[in-house]
Amino acid sequence: MPFCEVAKHQGSLYDGVDASANNSSNNNGIKIFYRTYGHGTTKVLLVIGLAGTHGSWGPQIKGLTGEERSNDDDEKDGMTGVAQSGDNGEDVYGGNGVQVCAFDNRGMGRSSVPTKNSEYSTKIMAKDAIALMDHLGWKKAHVFGHSMGAMIACKLAAMVPDRVLSLALLNVTGGGFECLPKLDRRTISVAIRFLKAKTPEQRAAVDLDTHYTKEYLDEYVGPSTRRAILYQEYVKSISSTGMQSSYGFDGQVNACWTHKMTRTEIELIRSAGFLVSVMHGRHDIIAPIYYARRLAEKLLPVARMVDLHGGHLVSHERTKEVNQALHELINASETKMSPQDWSNFPKKSSRWSEKGLLLVCSQPELNLPSHEPTVNKPPFFSGFIGLFPQCCDSL
Template sequence: MPYCDVGTNQATDDAHLNNEIKIFYRTYGHGPTKVLLIIGLAGTHDSWGPQIKGLTGTVLPNEDDSGDADWSSPDQRCGDDNESGGGIEVCAFDNRGMGRSSIPTKKSAYTTKIMAKDAIALLDHLGWKKAHVFGHSMGAMIACKLAAMVPHRVLSLALLNVTGGGFECFPKLNRQTFSIAYRFFKAKTPELRAAVDLDTHYSKEYLEEYVGNEKRRTILYQQYVKGISTTGMQSNYGFEGQVNACWRHKMTRCEIESIKSGGFLVSVIHGRFDVIAQIYYARRLAERLYPMARMLDIFGGHLVSHERTEQVNQALLDLIKASEVKMKPKDWTNLPKKTTWWTEKRTLCLSPNVQTGGSVSIKCCILEKLHVFLIFLFSLLILVFDHGRKLLKSTVNPARVASSPS
């Protein structure tokens, strides 16, 4: 199986032979167009399955390819109408702390910048000088860091269900999210984890749809339980490390300018019913990337790439094609011209409300500040709860369970 040693850039068949960090990856499809897929927190490379299929026409990894596939066939290859005249090769990998990649035990080994360096090392290992970089959730944060660090190696950037990190990672404060958080901390079995994952990943409408005689929730629940039982729950080291990376993530003004200086197009794709990453923060990030970015608001939840596969795949292919024909940013963006912070706030607080015909008062600014304060308070409570849980564990001294990849 293919591994990339991010320390020495050497491949090996075993990710646990030494203390070096090794990243497990797989490639799919063939062609001159290269796409790097970066998955989010607690996800593995195969979480990109619907996009791998949509971009390459196959879910069979290249190392398992017998070599008999006809990649000139439209069924086996996407992108035949690309300007480059070739197909698409995709690479998806497990981030450190998850799946078959190494699991560092120190939180300090997990930041989006460090994980972006892992991805850059993987590009070097593959011999890809440039690639389209697509990330989901935490993976989109990592993709932002990568694009800021090596903008000359990015052909385009797709950010799915992304936020700016830190307190922006916290969901809206309502009964649903409190219920999800409570159930998540109690989920110690594949069955409990699968149940909470469904409510976290998908919109309620999607789960309640019937597929034949069964609700989609029932079908997906069985799939999730099987998947989690097969791969195992994510280790505490990996989960806490990746959460730490999200919490510490921040895109500075200098990094945003570095991305914009790269000249490549950006697509920010978000499910409007995402209970994890609020669409408000995704839109704000897109506006910071104006005029390079386009914002796509799609009906769906956090895993909109699975819930609305055809729409997302088409958006990704549109991004690739627009990049290849060198579309100008002004023709790509669908965002209004960026304004100053003061103008934006003044417009928000004082302009008429078109939808209601009423007048939006200064209360909206106060409510926004109150919302930020409540999110901060909620995050503080979670930290206190986590500290208390660890303290309780240390006092009762439970037996250690071996970590297993998810």
């Protein structure tokens, strides 16, 4: 099994990183499980969200490389593992020439599960990802993250901007209170169901309602609804990998809750010279699209906003559109497209004021804190922000 031992890649790479994130005790014995797919000079690092495993990136792995089998599976079977393109290359974005790495974050899947919340933060987990790049021998890569994984990707981009070719942020928020969905009858009901879910069957049922729109789940695929089909796949996937340990879940929740991008970090990304694509499902009940738009505006002029009809797992619900957008980001990066040509925001449209507030707010009733959030989480917080993608290896 392919693992990266994080401690082996500490040292000068992390010079300048604050002491709390560079504490070697956070990484002693930590192993990160990963898999690579496809072959080529274009490298793509995929960072998954809370409670997700590397397999949750299945649709994007297929779309970017044309491969479903990992390279280590091919090697075991004596296959070359060379990516295959579709007819005339139309349906396989990236096709040959792209190598993807997807991995399990600490606290989930086959990676190590530290037992202390202090061993989890988006900066610490970004260091895990950087160590993995070193382990693979990747000097630079396109970095794509989903949900908590997008928070981690932001930290990585601010820590080592010279190693990022492009940045894609799917269903992202700014962490802390931004992880709390708008409170209504539906989200409260879902949170209670999530907290009560003790079996793969119960978890699968609630995951479907948080990952996808009702419209998508109610569509018929042959004689069955998509909900019925996905339910069976989710139960199988969760049963095969097991429910996430409480240590891993609480630790990853802590990483989301304490995440914050400072003005300095935002400026490091804006001025680094790579392009950014912020993608989001308009009907995401977990990470409201307002926060993604606000982040995209902060990242002008290098950011493009891609909003799609879908829920939190828009990468599955709108696979074709998401893969196309990722393909466009890679191509724009490789052809060195200018930020002015890349961004789809109107000229001089940035509404980010000195106080960090948008003049136009899609959720004016939500009062955002002006201070750094404390680590003490309000009741039900874990339930709400825990509604991120569960491992979906079979999807």
